[in-house]
C-alpha cells in the first residue's frame with residue numbers, strides 16, 4: 001500500500017457531561033481557556049480524502065461545523081454509551097449528499113444496542129428522508145475501512161466492554177479502565193495513544209490519570225495523550241505537572257502520521 005498522510009483531529013475531549021458541566025460554577029467550568037471547553041469524546045481520521053468518524057458524540061453537529069467536516073465515509077463505534085452515540089441522527093445531513101448508506105462498525109453488543117435505541121433508523125417502513133441511511137457491520141477482528149487497516153482492541157470499561165481502535169502506530173483507547181491480557185499483543189510497538197484519563201481521583205469505569213499513564217508505560221507508548229477529561233482537570237495547571245511524554249487532549253488537537 002502506498003503511504004499517505006493520515007490526519008487525526010480530536011473532535012471532542014470531554015467526559016459524558018461535557019465541560020463546562022451544566023450548573024457547575026467551579027474554576028474549570030468558568031475558565032476562559034478554550035482548552036477547558038470540552039465537547040463529548042470523538043475523533044475523525046482523514047486519509048486520501050476519506051473521513052472516518054470514531055463515535056457520533058452528542059456534540060457531533062457542533063464539532064463538524066467547527067472542523068468544517070463536509071463528508072463522512074464511515075463510523076467506528078467504541079461502545080453504545082449515550083455520550084458516544086447520541087449525535088447519530090446528524091449523519092442524516094451527510095446522507096443528503098447522496099451516495100451509498102454510511103457503513104458503521106462496532107462490536108456485536110454495540111450494534112445491537114444502537115439498533116434498539118435508535119430503532120427508527122433501521123425501520124424500513126419509515127420515510128427514508130427522516131432517518132440516517134446506515135449500514136451496520138459487526139467487527140471481531142482486523143478489517144479494512146476506506147483503505148485503512150483497522151484493528152479493534154477489546155477494553156474493560158467497568159463491567160462492560162468497549163472497543164479501542166488501532167491504525168498503524170496510533171491507537172484510540174477511550175472509555176476504559178483496564179486492558180485485557182488478550183488485547184496487550186494488539187498494542188505492541190505503538191508510537192502514540194489517545195487514552196481515557198478522566199481525572200486524578202479513581203473512578204469505577206474509567207482510568208484515572210495515574211492509571212492511564214501506568215498502563216501506557218507498560219505498553220511502552222512514546223506519546224500518551226489523555227482524553228475523556230472531566231472538569232476536575234485544568235488544562236494549563238495540570239499540564240505542567242504531567243510527566244514527560246504525557247499531555248492532555250483538547251478539542252481541535254491534530255496529529256499526523258504516514259500510513
Ligand SMILES: [Zn+2]
Pocket residue numbers: 015016041081083084175228
Ligand atoms: Zn464516554
Ligand SMILES: [Zn+2]
Pocket residue numbers: 020021024025026027028029231
Ligand atoms: Zn465544574
Ligand SMILES: [Zn+2]
Pocket residue numbers: 079081157175
Ligand atoms: Zn462509556
